[in-house]
Amino acid sequence: METPHTRTAPVSGPDALRLTVDSPEAMRRLGLRLAGVLRPGDLVLLSGELGAGKTTLTRGLGEGLGVRGAVTSPTFVIARVHPSLTGGPALVHVDAYRLGGGLDEMEDLDLDVSLSDSVVVVEWGDGKVEELSADRLHVRIDRATGDELPAGVADADVDDVRLVTVGGVGGRWAGGALDGLRAGEDGNGDEGAYGREG
Numbered sequence: 116m117e118t119p120h121t122r123t124a125p126v127s128g129p130d131a132l133r134l135t136v137d138s139p140e141a142m143r144r145l146g147l148r149l150a151g152v153l154r155p156g157d158l159v160l161l162s163g164e165l166g167a168g169k170t171t172l173t174r175g176l177g178e179g180l181g182v183r184g185a186v187t188s189p190t191f192v193i194a195r196v197h198p199s200l201t202g203g204p205a206l207v208h209v210d211a212y213r214l215g216g217g218l219d220e221m222e223d224l225d226l227d228v229s230l231s232d233s234v235v236v237v238e239w240g241d242g243k244v245e246e247l248s249a250d251r252l253h254v255r256i257d258r259a260t261g262d263e264l265p266a267g268v269a270d271a272d273v274d275d276v277r278l279v280t281v282g283g284v285g286g287r288w289a290g291g292a293l294d295g296l297r298a299g300e301d302g303n304g305d306e307g308a309y310g311r312e313g
Contacts (some may be wrong), residue, residue, distance in 0.1 A: 147173020250285030
């Protein structure tokens with residue numbers, strides 16, 4: 116289990132993508148973009164300290180998937196199911212902070228939805244729910260500090276800057292499956308819809 120105010124486990128691999136996100140709005144837009152590469156059955160594990168932006172990213176993801184209901188932190192209910200309004204996959208949003216881990220606890224949640232027909236996002240899921248799928252996407256969100264801060268960030272904006280690392284495990288995420296997230300592909304010629312790659 117991760118503890119608040121510490122760096123999370125590294126996300127690595129040849130296709131891992133590292134992004135700098137400079138505001139909560141940019142984090143939401145990254146979630147919107149992430150929705151474009153997800154499909155039913157995908158498992159997304161979010162890690163990062165309290166307040167890093169996990170729920171903000173998921174809010175954008177829900178918007179991108181076209182699901183019903185406001186995406187808020189499921190801390191006190193453990194899991195929320197957001198059905199699709201567009202015929203796409205439902206979003207299952209889980210907060211595993213208080214879960215011990217394993218399939219039994221996920222099944223005990225009685226989600227009334229097929230996980231294989233949904234996009235499942237699990238906050239605090241590292242080390243707890245990996246057995247749900249051999250193919251999964253890990254998203255790590257860290258606060259940028261010191262030398263990690265991009266040039267030109269105003270002092271007032273320093274607290275909003277995040278380093279986001281996205282990496283996949285399994286065949287589903289091999290061979291460029293994350294290319295749609297790379298900066299500069301947002302169609303308007305700027306640095307990207309959410310921040311800077313690097």
